[in-house]
Amino acid sequence: MAETKITLEQVRHVARLARLELSASDEQRIRADMDEMLAYVDKLNELDTKDVAPTTQVGEAGTPMRDDEVTNRPDAEAMLANAPSRDRNYFKVPKIIE
Amino acid sequence: MTSELNKLTIAEASAKLRAREITATQLTRDCLDRIAAAEPKLHAFLTVTEKEALEQARAADARLAAGNAPALCGIPLGIKDIYATKGVRTTCASRILENFVPPFDATVIERLRSDGAVFVGKTNMDEFAMGSSTENSAFGTTTNPHDTARVAGGSSGGSAAAVAAHECLASLGTDTGGSIREPASFCGVVGIKPTYSRVSRFGVIAFASSLDQVGPFTKSVRDASILMRTLAGRDVRDSTCSARPVPDYENALTGDVKGLRIGVPREYFVEGMQPEVEKSVRAALKNYKSLGASTVEISLPHTGYAIAAYYLLATAEASANLARYDGIRYGLRVNAEDNIALYETTRAHGFGPEVKRRIMLGTFALSAGYYDAYYLKAQKVRTLIRKDFEHAFEKCDLIITPVAPTTAFKIGEKMNDPLTMYLSDIFTISVNLAGLPGMAMPCGYDANNLPIGMQLIAPPFAEETILRAGDAFERTGAFKPRTPAV
Numbered sequence: 001m002a003e004t005k006i007t008l009e010q011v012r013h014v015a016r017l018a019r020l021e022l023s024a025s026d027e028q029r030i031r032a033d034m035d036e037m038l039a040y041v042d043k044l045n046e047l048d049t050k051d052v053a054p055t056t057q058v059g060e061a062g063t064p065m066r067d068d069e070v071t072n073r074p075d076a077e078a079m080l081a082n083a084p085s086r087d088r089n090y091f092k093v094p095k096i097i098e
Numbered sequence: 099m100t101s102e103l104n105k106l107t108i109a110e111a112s113a114k115l116r117a118r119e120i121t122a123t124q125l126t127r128d129c130l131d132r133i134a135a136a137e138p139k140l141h142a143f144l145t146v147t148e149k150e151a152l153e154q155a156r157a158a159d160a161r162l163a164a165g166n167a168p169a170l171c172g173i174p175l176g177i178k179d180i181y182a183t184k185g186v187r188t189t190c191a192s193r194i195l196e197n198f199v200p201p202f203d204a205t206v207i208e209r210l211r212s213d214g215a216v217f218v219g220k221t222n223m224d225e226f227a228m229g230s231s232t233e234n235s236a237f238g239t240t241t242n243p244h245d246t247a248r249v250a251g252g253s254s255g256g257s258a259a260a261v262a263a264h265e266c267l268a269s270l271g272t273d274t275g276g277s278i279r280e281p282a283s284f285c286g287v288v289g290i291k292p293t294y295s296r297v298s299r300f301g302v303i304a305f306a307s308s309l310d311q312v313g314p315f316t317k318s319v320r321d322a323s324i325l326m327r328t329l330a331g332r333d334v335r336d337s338t339c340s341a342r343p344v345p346d347y348e349n350a351l352t353g354d355v356k357g358l359r360i361g362v363p364r365e366y367f368v369e370g371m372q373p374e375v376e377k378s379v380r381a382a383l384k385n386y387k388s389l390g391a392s393t394v395e396i397s398l399p400h401t402g403y404a405i406a407a408y409y410l411l412a413t414a415e416a417s418a419n420l421a422r423y424d425g426i427r428y429g430l431r432v433n434a435e436d437n438i439a440l441y442e443t444t445r446a447h448g449f450g451p452e453v454k455r456r457i458m459l460g461t462f463a464l465s466a467g468y469y470d471a472y473y474l475k476a477q478k479v480r481t482l483i484r485k486d487f488e489h490a491f492e493k494c495d496l497i498i499t500p501v502a503p504t505t506a507f508k509i510g511e512k513m514n515d516p517l518t519m520y521l522s523d524i525f526t527i528s529v530n531l532a533g534l535p536g537m538a539m540p541c542g543y544d545a546n547n548l549p550i551g552m553q554l555i556a557p558p559f560a561e562e563t564i565l566r567a568g569d570a571f572e573r574t575g576a577f578k579p580r581t582p583a584v
Contacts, residue, residue: 006462018417018461019424019438020454021446029451030458033516037459040517041406044475047482054477055484057308058533059295059338066334078201084431091427096437 005038006031104128104264108173108321111267115162115172122162122172125267126155126216129174133218133265139584142240142250142260144179145187146219154216161214169324171214176260176269179220180227181207182301186217190303191235192225194423194430194448204301205333206270206312213328218266221256225450226420227277227305229253230522233513234452241509242284243582244548248506251281254315258285261315262582268316268325272302274309275408276501276526279538281315283501283551286540286579288316288568291526292326293558294533295340298333306415307338309408309530319539319568323347326561342559350562351569356390358567361494365401366525371503378542378550379500385576386498386567394494398486403479404528405520410463410476411531417460423448455516484532491557496567499525501538501551529555537564541577 011031015022022030076089085092103111103125114120130148137143151174158172179189182200184207189195203211210217224234232240232255240255242248243263250259254271258281261269271278273291282289290313297312304310314325327348332341362383367376383393425431425444432443449457463472490497502522512519529536535556542550556563571577 010462011458014458014462014465017465018457019421019441019445020449020457021439021442022454023446026454030455033455034459034462036517037409038462041410041472041476044403044406044410044479047400047403047479049475049478049482052478052481054474055480055531056477057338058484058531060340063337064332064334064341072202075201081201082198082428084425084429093426094433094435094437094440 005035101128104132104267106267107317108170108267108324109318111173112169116167118162122155122158122216123152125172126151126174126218129218129266132263136263136265136584139246140241140243140259140263141238142221142256142263142265143176143219144189144191144222144237144256147186147217150186151216151218158214158216168213170210170328172216173268174216174218174266175210176219176221176257176266177207177217178223178254178257178269178271180223180272180303181270182303183207183217183220186220188220189237190226191223191237192448192450192453193236194445196430198429200301202301205298205335206329207301209328221254221260221269223256224253225453226303226416227253227272227274228416228452228456230276230280230519231512232256233509234450236450239509242506243584244286245506245546246584248508248548249284251284251506253277255281257315258282258287258289261285261287261317263584268314268321271313271315273311273313273530274305274412275530276523278313278315279501279526279536279551279553280523282538283549284506286549286582288319288322288537288539290314290322290326290537290561290564291529291535292330292561293535295338296535296559296561297329298336298339300333300335304419306412307419308415309412311530319565319572320348320351322537323351323565345562347562347565350566352566353570353573355386355567355570358386358391358496359494360386360391360393361396361490361497362393363396363398363401363490363497363499365398366499368503371500372505372544374542374544375500375503375505375550379498379552382541382552382571382576383498385571385574389570389574396490396493396497398490398528400479400482400486401528404483404531405524407476407479407483408527408531409459409520410472411480413456413460414463414473415460417457417464420453420457452516480531483528487532487534495556496563497555499553499555501525501553505544505546505548505550525553534558535561535564537568539568539571540579541571543580547580
């Protein structure tokens with residue numbers, strides 16, 4: 001059996017970073033799955049990439065410019081139509097400041 | 099009496115519509131009837147927009163009567179449920195967006211709308227496009243029209259099945275690692291992933307932004323050319339979208355492939371592949387030779403590393419893109435005592451197992467202390483894969499490979515082993531990593547009557563080469579489409 005690539009404690013830490021609540025059985029399953037994937041991706045270390053530049057984008061270089069014009073009119077009703085909770089023209093959330 | 103106009107191609111229907119031999123309303127009606135009959139077996143659609151479709155068809159008929167209507171006017175299309183469609187529920191096959199109704203259209207939807215296209219509904223997919231079988235949909239699996247015990251492929255399985263079963267004339271999908279090409283292959287239809295940046299992604303729910311691309315499913319290569327003309331081109335709302343002029347792709351369909359140099363990568367014909375798949379693709383290559391093309395063996399030496407690099411990059415990008423689903427402004431909210439707990443419980447209830455798995459792997463790959471070992475390493479390997487193709491295209495104009503190592507697999511067969519599922523994209527993933535255009539098209543059947551697909555890959559922005567070669571193969575008549583079981 002290969003060494004463990006990720007511990008349950010690390011899984012809990014990552015879940016916290018990802019804002020994802022995991023049940024006890026979720027944690028076990030995801031740990032095992034991540035373990036398998038991380039062991040698999042280890043094959044990348046067979047390649048010497050010391051002098052290789054990373055690829056961040058494959059599209060054309062540069063960001064095109066456009067005129068800064070308003071193309072959509074403010075429409076609070078349309079924007080708030082999907083709000084899970086609202087109060088007049090505001091999104092409503094649990095209290096965050098005491 | 100049923101007229102079965104739904105079985106027409108776009109090119110055929112468009113000619114009949116403009117000659118006023120048929121109406122868009124009849125054509126749409128036939129598609130809707132077909133949907134009603136086939137959906138209990140296929141489940142290709144998450145939402146059918148009958149009322150809207152018939153209204154759009156009536157408007158198209160008025161426009162056709164006035165003359166000068168575009169080629170897509172009155173053509174019924176299926177749209178993957180990843181595209182924002184104004185006023186029509188858009189779920190991405192996720193509980194977290196189950197009741198989301200976008201207040202705007204994706205750019206490509208807007209373009210199709212202004213051409214007068216008819217939208218019959220939103221198609222099923224793997225949740226957030228994460229999967230190769232549509233089994234990860236929160237709303238049930240799409241079945242393969244050729245054998246309902248098998249998957250339609252994924253993630254755009256609904257769009258592929260809908261076209262194969264003639265529920266619509268064509269459809270839209272998205273492709274991050276093979277999500278158009280693999281289902282096209284499994285269902286026996288044509289599917290294109292254009293060059294990265296060729297088509298706008300504004301209003302397309304993001305999975306992995308450096309890999310995602312928009313493309314069509316069609317019944318013929320000519321139909322793909324017609325759709326690509328409308329889809330491609332600059333969009334000021336997507337800064338990654340290329341400003342290059344868009345050719346009239348149909349002009350590329352000359353039937354002439356004389357002198358075309360076709361590269362055949364040795365790494366794509368591997369042990370463990372279904373023998374009929376190799377046989378069928380090799381037979382197609384022979385066909386090309388008889389048309390005056392030549393074949394040359396090439397090597398893409400880093401092919402074996404593509405899946406590992408992809409699953410680090412795609413999950414990392416996904417973990418960032420999916421951070422927006424927090425239950426505050428739209429989508430599902432599960433209440434909790436404070437905001438952090440609200441995010442955590444909302445996301446726990448809203449996301450399915452595969453999405454959680456990928457968010458976790460991606461978050462880990464980007465986390466402090468692991469970034470260099472995983473994410474950066476994968477970005478460097480991506481460079482090596484890109485260079486493989488650059489070198490290969492010094493020796494050839496087009497690369498032909500199988501789309502997948504096997505034909506459509508059985509529902510449930512790979513669900514308990516994520517890694518095995520990921521491996522079904524082994525021949526398509528490199529194309530996304532390199533940002534190249536790739537097309538899947540049917541080239542044969544296996545002993546179980548399941549379609550086999552071949553993949554045509556070209557250098558960036560050489561979609562015309564792919565379309566010309568694909569169309570030339572269709573014209574040989576070597577591939578004879580069979581009617582699906584459903």
